[in-house]
Amino acid sequence: MVLIKDVGSEKDKKLSVSEYIKLLNNSLSNxxxxxxxxxxxxxxxxxxxxxxxxxxxxxxxxxxxxxxxxxxxxxxxxxxxxxxxxxxxxxxxxxxxxxxxxxxxxxxxxxDGALKKAYEKLKEKLEKEGLFDNSRKKTLPLFPKKIAVITSNYGAVIHDFTNNLRKSGFQIKILDCRVEGSESGPELALSVRALRGEDIDLLVIIRGGGSIQSLAGFNNEALVREIANFPTPVIIGVGHHEDVTLASLVADASESTPSLTAELIGRSWEKAEQSVDNIQRKIFSHYEYSLERSSKILRLTFEKAKKSFDKILKIHDNTKQSLRHGMQKIKEKIKETQNGVSDKKIYITQQFQKSIDEVNNKCLFNIPKFILKKYTKIIKDKQDSLKTLKKLIETNNPERQLELGY
The missing domain is CATH 2.40.50.140 (Nucleic acid-binding proteins)
Known part of the structure; x- marks a missing residue:
């Protein structure tokens, strides 16, 4: 048993060894x-x-x-x-x-000597295990959307990263973690381990440059192995003094600054936008070419159609003119024929009448009555024939047919 004097109450307390060791450890913990x-x-x-x-x-x-x-x-x-x-x-x-x-x-x-020696020794060990081989590294997603970032919330690093990240609708989850000195190594390893079950497309670990002492955490073996076994591609964006950190060597991709890391992530989106722009230009160029070609074909078609219509109209005008000229000739011919028939009719009638008058004047009184009767009958028959012929001529008069209509 141990006797302890409590100054506050001046009351003796008797403790067992275990109780005293517990009390001692409570004090030592401070x-x-x-x-x-x-x-x-x-x-x-x-x-x-x-x-x-x-x-x-x-x-x-x-x-x-x-x-x-x-x-x-x-x-x-x-x-x-x-x-x-x-x-x-x-x-x-x-x-x-x-x-x-x-x-x-x-x-x-x-x-620095000890850190350098430890760095080279661990690097050689991990190289022999094949952890730095390109064959085991994962391909970065073509168009990542969900990104987890491990870094310190203090300082300009996170702002440089987000400011240089393209506005492509990224969903970013930031995990605050110490990134300075060798003491940061275990925290970084635990942070990577904590994100193994998260639904992310990409893991990014970033910090600014520094000395070999300040970057010692990124040469931590536990961190290197966590990165190597992480199911999602990992990018390290860490500046380096002389040697590239082991975390950068094992990562699926690495850049020397947070800004360049952001540009690397957005590069595929930038190429995609450029491809879309190129395709858009090609589409518009092809459209303009097709439109111009179609317009040319349409213009030539209209020109040919116009020439054909002009030719048809010319033929129509020529035909119309020919018809008009032909009709004029027909009218003139009809009129000429009509005038000729009338003149003939009058001439025949006059000559016939003249013959009758001559016969009457010269011979009629000398002709016996029976002859006169016979002759008179013949004359009447001829007059009837003449009337029939006149009627036939009038019936077949072309001018009359034109008045009646064909």
Whole structure:
């Protein structure tokens, strides 16, 4: 039993070991710290938990540390003896062993050299596994509509991205996440994992450029594997200092800035619009050509029809003129015939009458009566014949027929 004096009430409290350790851990949980040291010992349990000792290179003091399997995998650093690291977490007293241990949540390499070395080592490892091969990369959707974006809501990155994204009716879901430093690696990996079941066409992870330390999260092994196994195509839009981030190498596509990433997404829509414009121009051009050709054919047809009608009208006019001229000739002929018949009739009548008069004057008184009677009868018969002939002539007079109508 342990005796503790409560200053507030000045009442002694007797606690068991377990109760005291619990009270101790409640106090230790407020002692968040960031510690730099060199790994002097390391053990990985069968369950994947890592137990290591961090040593102060100057004083030689040591700090027992523990990092649970999940956090170890999310941090994506293969810890080795002699490696200088920065750890973040809180101390905790483990009752069953009676041991104090620093429960580590985040691990970062210290120094550009260490980061570079770890980068090259992980890159070589992942290359051997084929994670960077183009054959395993997914084709970007031709016309994406639903896009998930992982980035920080703070800063100009998200605005640069959305401002350069074409106004093509995209449905954008933004997941706020830390993107700075090695500590961002586990958060990025968890964010990608959280979106696995979402109905999206494309996943985009963006941030601005930076140093190797600020981009360390994008060289996180856990993040790289989450991207490699993500069911939907992934685009990384991250600036780089000297080396391309491992996340960019494993992604299905990558660009160096958020703005270029937005342009890449809208490129297919832009090409589609250009294709539509080209097709539209071709359609209008073909339409104009067809219209012009049809107009030309119609104009030529009208011209031919006009010439044909003009020819018909000319023939009609000529026929009409010929008919008019023919009718005039017929009328003249009829009149001439009529005048000739009348003149003949008068001449014959006059000559006949003259003959009668001569006979009467010269011979009639010398002719015996029976001869006179006979002669008179002959004369009458001739007069009757003459009347019949006159009537026949009048009946067949063409002018009379014209008056009666054919």
């Amino acid at each position: 002692l968040y710290g960031e510690v730099i040291g060199e790994i002097s010992e390391i053990t990985i349990s069968a369950k994947g938990h890592v137990y290591f000792v961090l040593k102060d290179k100057i004083t030689g003091y040591v700090l027992p540390c523990t990092i649970w399997e999940t956090n170890y995998l999310l941090n994506g650093i293969d810890m080795e003896i002699g490696m200088e690291i920065l750890i973040k977490g809180r101390p905790e007293f483990y009752g069953p062993f009676g041991k104090l241990s620093f429960i580590t949540k985040n691990v970062e390499l210290v120094g």
